[in-house]
Amino acid sequence: MTEAAPRPLPPVRGVTMADVARVAGVSRGTVSRYVRKTGYVSSRAAKSIEAAIHETGYVPNVAARSLAGMRARNIALVIHQDATLFAEDPNLMGMMVGANQFLTTHDHQLLVMIHPEQGGLTRFKNALYGGFLDGIMLAAPRIGDPLVGLIQESGLPASLVGARAEGLTIPVVDVDNYTGAYEMVTYLLDRAPKPAKRVAMIAGPRDTTAAQDRRQAFVDCLEARAIEPIVEVSEHWSHDSGLVAARALLDAHPDVDTVFCANDSLAAAVMTVLQDRGRTVPDDVRVAGFDDSRWAMSTTPHLTTVAQPAEAMGVALAELVVRQLGGESLGGQLFLQSTQIVVRGSA
Amino acid sequence: MTEAAPRPLPPVRGVTMADVARVAGVSRGTVSRYVRKTGYVSSRAAKSIEAAIHETGYVPNVAARSLAGMRARNIALVIHQDATLFAEDPNLMGMMVGANQFLTTHDHQLLVMIHPEQGGLTRFKNALYGGFLDGIMLAAPRIGDPLVGLIQESGLPASLVGARAEGLTIPVVDVDNYTGAYEMVTYLLDRAPKPAKRVAMIAGPRDTTAAQDRRQAFVDCLEARAIEPIVEVSEHWSHDSGLVAARALLDAHPDVDTVFCANDSLAAAVMTVLQDRGRTVPDDVRVAGFDDSRWAMSTTPHLTTVAQPAEAMGVALAELVVRQLGGESLGGQLFLQSTQIVVRGSA
DNA sequence: CTGAAAGCGCTTACAG
DNA sequence: CTGAAAGCGCTTACAG
Known part of the structure; x- marks a missing residue:
C-alpha cells in the first residue's frame, strides 16, 4: 500500500472482511453474520465464505470490533505493585495462573498489567477507556486505592482481591x-x-x-x-x-x-x-x-x-468478571476462600 | 457459561472527542490536533479545549485511535509456556520486570500474555492482528516455534529471547x-x-x-x-x-x-x-x-x-521493539548479554 | 436470506 | 488557523 513519510513503519493491516467478501462474492454484512454466527446465512454463502476465509487467512480486527460496540474478549489482571515486589510475591503468581486457566477455557485472553504503586492514573485510565478491555481484575490494592474508584466509575465488569471499602459495588475475593x-x-x-x-x-x-x-x-x-x-x-x-x-x-x-x-x-x-x-x-x-x-x-x-489458595483466588477473580459479562450483577459481595494450616518442621 | 442475551451490559463509553469539541466550541478535528500536539491550534482554541477536557474528563479511545491508523502504545510480552511452569521460572519474572521498567519510562504499556505450549494459534493470531498491540516480545520460544513465524508474517515490530533460526528477521536477545x-x-x-x-x-x-x-x-x-x-x-x-x-x-x-x-x-x-x-x-x-x-x-x-542478567534482558527486549517503532530496522541481529560466575558454598 | 447504509471514535489531508 | 469530509474495519437494523 502507500506509505507516508511521517509513518516509518508500514501499518500492520491484514486482510479485511471486505477482502473476504470480495473473494466469496457476497457483501461484508453477510460475512459478518457468518463469522459471528448471528442471523441467517444460506449454506451456499456459508460455504464460499468459509473457503474465502481459509484462502485469505482472514483474522478479525479486535479494535474495529470493539469500536463497533462488541467485546474484545480481553480481560486484564492489574497488579498494583512495583514490579520488583510483584516478582517476590508468590500469591500474585498463583492468581495469575488461576485466572489464566479459567479465562483460557472460557475463550478470553488474559492481559497482565503491572501498575506501579506511585504510577500516574492517566495510564490506567487509558486502559480503562481504551476499548480493548472487557473487564478488570485488580490485585494487591491498597486500602483506599484510587484505582478502585476509577474502575467503579468506568462501569467495566471487575473484581478485586483483598479490598474492603464503604460503598464498594465491585465483588471482592479474599482469603479468610x-x-x-x-x-x-x-x-x-x-x-x-x-x-x-x-x-x-x-x-x-x-x-x-x-x-x-x-x-x-x-x-x-x-x-x-x-x-x-x-x-x-x-x-x-x-x-x-x-x-x-x-x-x-x-x-x-x-x-x-x-x-x-x-x-x-x-x-x-x-x-x-x-x-x-x-x-x-x-x-x-x-x-x-x-x-x-x-x-x-x-x-x-x-x-x-x-x-493460601492463590490459584483458586485467580479462578474466582476471573469467574466473577465473566459472570458479570454474562449479565449477572454481583454488587460488592465478598467471596472468602478458606485457608488451611500446614504443619512442618518450624513449629 | 456462555454469554446469553444480546448485550446485557451498557457499553462502557466515556466522553468522546465530539463531546470535548462541543464544550470547547470547536470542531473535532481541532481537538484532535490539540490532543496529538500536531498541526496548528490557536492559543485561544487550545485554552478552551484544555478546559473542556478537564471538565469532561475526556480519555481517548485506543481502539478508535488504532483503527484510524495510529499506535496503541501497548506492547506485549508473550510467555510461550504453561502458566505453572512460568510461575517457577525466575528469569521470566526478571524479564517482565525489566521490560516493564523500560516501557513505562518510554510511555508504553506492557501487556503480559501467557500462551500455553499446546495452545491453538488462533488466539495468538487474534492478538497479532487485533490492532491493540504495537509490538511483541516473545519469551521462552521453542526451537522451530510456530509463533515466531506468525510474528514475522505479521510484520509487527518484535524481539525474541533465546531463539536462533534460519531466515530470522527479528532481533534476538540472549545470554551467552x-x-x-x-x-x-x-x-x-x-x-x-x-x-x-x-x-x-x-x-x-x-x-x-x-x-x-x-x-x-x-x-x-x-x-x-x-x-x-x-x-x-x-x-x-x-x-x-x-x-x-x-x-x-x-x-x-x-x-x-x-x-x-x-x-x-x-x-x-x-x-x-x-x-x-x-x-x-x-x-x-x-x-x-x-x-x-x-x-x-x-x-x-x-x-x-x-x-544471568534477566532484568537487563527484559530491558533489551523492550528497547529493541521501541527502536523499531522509531523506524530502525534491526533484522535478525543477535544481542548477547554476558554472564558472571558467582561462587558460593556448593562448589 | 442478503445488500446498502449508517455508525462506533479518531485522524488526516484538503479546502477555506 | 480551523471546519467538513472521508476513511480505518466491523456490526447491525432495515429494506428488499
Whole structure:
C-alpha cells in the first residue's frame, strides 16, 4: 500500500472482511453474520465464505470490533505493585495462573498489567477507556486505592482481591485471613510440639487488609487468654524488609519463644536472623508463616504455615468478571476462600 | 457459561472527542490536533479545549485511535509456556520486570500474555492482528516455534529471547550461555576448592537453545581435556523434573563428585537427592547451577552458579521493539548479554 | 436470506 | 488557523 513519510513503519493491516467478501462474492454484512454466527446465512454463502476465509487467512480486527460496540474478549489482571515486589510475591503468581486457566477455557485472553504503586492514573485510565478491555481484575490494592474508584466509575465488569471499602459495588475475593491466622495462633499456643510461652508477631504492611486481619486475629487470640501481644510491623512483605523487622523484634524481646509471621518470606527472614544469633528453630524458637509459598520449602527446617489458595483466588477473580459479562450483577459481595494450616518442621 | 442475551451490559463509553469539541466550541478535528500536539491550534482554541477536557474528563479511545491508523502504545510480552511452569521460572519474572521498567519510562504499556505450549494459534493470531498491540516480545520460544513465524508474517515490530533460526528477521536477545557454561565448567575442573575428578551434567530440556548451548559447552570443555562427559537430561526446567533426573544420574553414576546443572532449580533438586542419600555438599559432591535465581539462595549451602542478567534482558527486549517503532530496522541481529560466575558454598 | 447504509471514535489531508 | 469530509474495519437494523 502507500506509505507516508511521517509513518516509518508500514501499518500492520491484514486482510479485511471486505477482502473476504470480495473473494466469496457476497457483501461484508453477510460475512459478518457468518463469522459471528448471528442471523441467517444460506449454506451456499456459508460455504464460499468459509473457503474465502481459509484462502485469505482472514483474522478479525479486535479494535474495529470493539469500536463497533462488541467485546474484545480481553480481560486484564492489574497488579498494583512495583514490579520488583510483584516478582517476590508468590500469591500474585498463583492468581495469575488461576485466572489464566479459567479465562483460557472460557475463550478470553488474559492481559497482565503491572501498575506501579506511585504510577500516574492517566495510564490506567487509558486502559480503562481504551476499548480493548472487557473487564478488570485488580490485585494487591491498597486500602483506599484510587484505582478502585476509577474502575467503579468506568462501569467495566471487575473484581478485586483483598479490598474492603464503604460503598464498594465491585465483588471482592479474599482469603479468610482472620480465621486462618486465628487458627494458626491457636495451634502455636495449644497444640504445637512445644506450646508457646512468649509469642510475638511480625505483621505485614499497614495498608493492606490482609495484614490487618492477620494481625487482628493474633491480637484477639492472645487477648482472649489475657496474654499481652507483642507486634513488630514490617514495612513491606519482602524478605529484606523482614530482616529489619526481625532484628528489631529480637533486640527488643530477646526472650520470645515463638514468632508468628504475616507471611512466609517474613518467617524466612526471622529464621535467618535467629540463625545468625545462634538460636535454633524449632528448639529455641518456633516460627510460623502464612501463604505456603515457595519460601516455606526453602528454609531449614521447612515452615509451618497457613496455606493460601492463590490459584483458586485467580479462578474466582476471573469467574466473577465473566459472570458479570454474562449479565449477572454481583454488587460488592465478598467471596472468602478458606485457608488451611500446614504443619512442618518450624513449629 | 456462555454469554446469553444480546448485550446485557451498557457499553462502557466515556466522553468522546465530539463531546470535548462541543464544550470547547470547536470542531473535532481541532481537538484532535490539540490532543496529538500536531498541526496548528490557536492559543485561544487550545485554552478552551484544555478546559473542556478537564471538565469532561475526556480519555481517548485506543481502539478508535488504532483503527484510524495510529499506535496503541501497548506492547506485549508473550510467555510461550504453561502458566505453572512460568510461575517457577525466575528469569521470566526478571524479564517482565525489566521490560516493564523500560516501557513505562518510554510511555508504553506492557501487556503480559501467557500462551500455553499446546495452545491453538488462533488466539495468538487474534492478538497479532487485533490492532491493540504495537509490538511483541516473545519469551521462552521453542526451537522451530510456530509463533515466531506468525510474528514475522505479521510484520509487527518484535524481539525474541533465546531463539536462533534460519531466515530470522527479528532481533534476538540472549545470554551467552555457551561462554557462561564453559567458564563454570572450567572453574569446576580447575579452580574450585576441590577440583572435579568425575563430573556430570544435568542438562535442560532439549528444545531450547539455552539448554543446548550450556550442554555443548560442558561437552566441549570436557572433550578438550579428553574426559568423557556424563549427561542426564531433565525433561523440564523445574525442580520436580530435576528430582527425577538427579535420581537417574546418581543411580547410573554413584561415583560422580561434581554435578553441573543447567539451572538452579535442577541444582537444588540434585542437592535434595544427594541429601536423601546421605551425601554432603560440597564435601562429597560439588554442585553448581545456572541463573542465580531465588533457588540459589534457598539451598544449604547456597549455590555456586552463573548469574544471568534477566532484568537487563527484559530491558533489551523492550528497547529493541521501541527502536523499531522509531523506524530502525534491526533484522535478525543477535544481542548477547554476558554472564558472571558467582561462587558460593556448593562448589 | 442478503445488500446498502449508517455508525462506533479518531485522524488526516484538503479546502477555506 | 480551523471546519467538513472521508476513511480505518466491523456490526447491525432495515429494506428488499
